[in-house]
Amino acid sequence: MAGATIYDVAKKAGVSISTVSRVLNNSSRVKESNRERVLQAIEELGYERNLLAAALMKKNTHTLGLIIADIANPFYAEIARAVEDKAAENHYNVIVCNTDNDLKKEAAYITILRQKRIDGIIFTTPEINNHNIKKLYQEQPDFPMVLIGSRIEGCTIDTVLVDNSLGTTEAMQYLTSLGHRRIGFIYGLPSTLSSKERLTGYLNYLVDNGMARDNKLIRGGAFKIENGYQKARELLQLEDPPTAIFAANDLIAIGALEAAREMGIEVPGELSILGYDNTSLATITFPRLTCVAQPMAEMGARAAEMVIERIQGRRSSPKVVTLLPRLVIRDSTGPLRR
Amino acid sequence: MAGATIYDVAKKAGVSISTVSRVLNNSSRVKESNRERVLQAIEELGYERNLLAAALMKKNTHTLGLIIADIANPFYAEIARAVEDKAAENHYNVIVCNTDNDLKKEAAYITILRQKRIDGIIFTTPEINNHNIKKLYQEQPDFPMVLIGSRIEGCTIDTVLVDNSLGTTEAMQYLTSLGHRRIGFIYGLPSTLSSKERLTGYLNYLVDNGMARDNKLIRGGAFKIENGYQKARELLQLEDPPTAIFAANDLIAIGALEAAREMGIEVPGELSILGYDNTSLATITFPRLTCVAQPMAEMGARAAEMVIERIQGRRSSPKVVTLLPRLVIRDSTGPLRR
DNA sequence: CTGAAAGCGCTAACAG
């Protein structure tokens, strides 16, 4: 019987709907013989519980929203995978929403997700000035949400961060230890925390180590291959080109690699290239990419844990978790050749 | 007022809940003045409709399930992106479920998705003998679902396919046109339609063109880099190694590329490597991968369209759509060097 | 065009 309800089950089992509900939810003791009859009736009827009706009463859907720029981007995909895994482990499902960082799209998703009464939202929005999140936060500061890899001005919400200052410092330290002094820096979308912090880290390192700052070596744009390619070309055409390029993500580094190859510049012999993220892409380029690794899987998992904690009321005050990046040395970097 | 219901809106607007419902759903004519009062009340109360309650009545949730092996795999990620885009365009959300091709996990997802009353499911399960789908089909042949890139024995359900025979033939034709006669073939998981059909295509091509079949040149395993690497090493260590390797997906091709590099075999000078899929990975390897391109975006979009058609009752008989692959020539293939 | 009333399928007191 398709479309059976607890009424059907109750009748068949000869008990009341409350008893059926109780065995369904393990909510309180039910006489063993009754439980069995119910289970059997469920089996025979092919009864499937209607979680919509349950959610309407219980006020939770066990569904999470994941708002992300683009699931086809390996960086986000790896995070998404971890989010989904951790969610599933805790019996939550996740609705994935691709925004391409379009705030209008994002706002529409937020609205519909709330209307579908999802229990919490995980944002990976990189924009530091995301007014959708601000608005949501102002309207309902207690709504379970967590932000990955960014911060929103004026919002004290749950956040999972990776220490960009440390990541940048380690990269710069490593590059200088190889003898590099002219290090180009290509960052992504300027309005993102990642760009800002990594740029700051780069500049601070220069200052702290008495190295000259040359603005011609610093270029921004987008976290994309094309941008890396373009900006790397520009850097390499300088009359005094850098001997190393530090890219603010893997895609930029890959673009730089392409540019170097096209210009006949050998990597790492003549130019070192260092990426950021350590997505799966980093191991399939040639040479394989040295990069600052972000723990994407952990970021996703922690974020999922954090929303769920919130949803389940196991924590009420906002928490910021800062994870550590680590340098992964591969083949795209090498000693300065004099 | 957070948590306002249509009752609150109705009261504030001085109309009945039916009228509120009508403006919410545009379901029938409402006097303009009333509509405006309702809209205003909604605005003032910050009313958010509860789609759970609506779904309980309307029997649809405008939510789709996407069951996929691994969203972190670029091939699936690209499909997923397209599915989500097309779904969003039609006002559907999608719950993503990663199964790692584990049938137990998949069964659990199917159950929970059905209990959450999602409107349809898109499967990308590669296994040709997926009893979860069979079971679902037998129990509810009319449940909207579509299968991407595979077929299930005995189930006549909506399917989006890409012509593997054509893809394989084009690849082989191209390789032989370059002068290759000893062409190795590395396929993936043997129990998948992709493996079977591509292998058949390869073998048929050999027969049809009077070329010798050498079983030593044919190896299977998994659709993974590691498998490609391993099997390519084996092929290349043969006393009479192939001059070209045809890989059943990009990952395998990438593994083969690695093996060749490690063995000091130049690609494409000494060995041509041809991949399958044309994921974003294909352009970042070196040399860039020649491959049979599958239209991932279209596959996802068509699949989404098809379930939605079904859900909305615009079509009732099963449909199989077969898309065409195309050969994308890049740098990993070249003329046989004598 | 509008309102009253009857559910959708389930959970949660409450009384027993």
Add this chain to the structure above:
DNA sequence: CTGTTAGCGCTTTCAG
């Protein structure tokens, strides 16, 4: 341990 009852918030006849 079990049943009764009152909703959850909405859609949908059915009268009017």
